[in-house]
Amino acid sequence: MKHAQHDFAAQFFRVVLATLVPVILVAFTSIPFNLGGHPGEVRDHALIQMHAVG
Structure with a gap:
């Protein structure tokens, strides 16, 4: 039985x-x-602003 379980x-x-x-x-x-980019990496501030606004 142990062999079958294994x-x-x-x-x-x-x-x-x-x-x-x-x-x-x-x-x-x-x-x-x-x-x-990888999560936690510093990103370009302009890119973040453009994404938040538009």
Whole structure:
């Protein structure tokens, strides 16, 4: 029985990992691209003003 539980747990974690890796990669590569830089980086003040006004 323990062997079956180990096989199930290993397969389960492989599926979870295979699902999360692409999601994490897309999130960490597309968010900085859409923001024009990484979160927390200093941005041009004129760009911030233009975005807030228009």
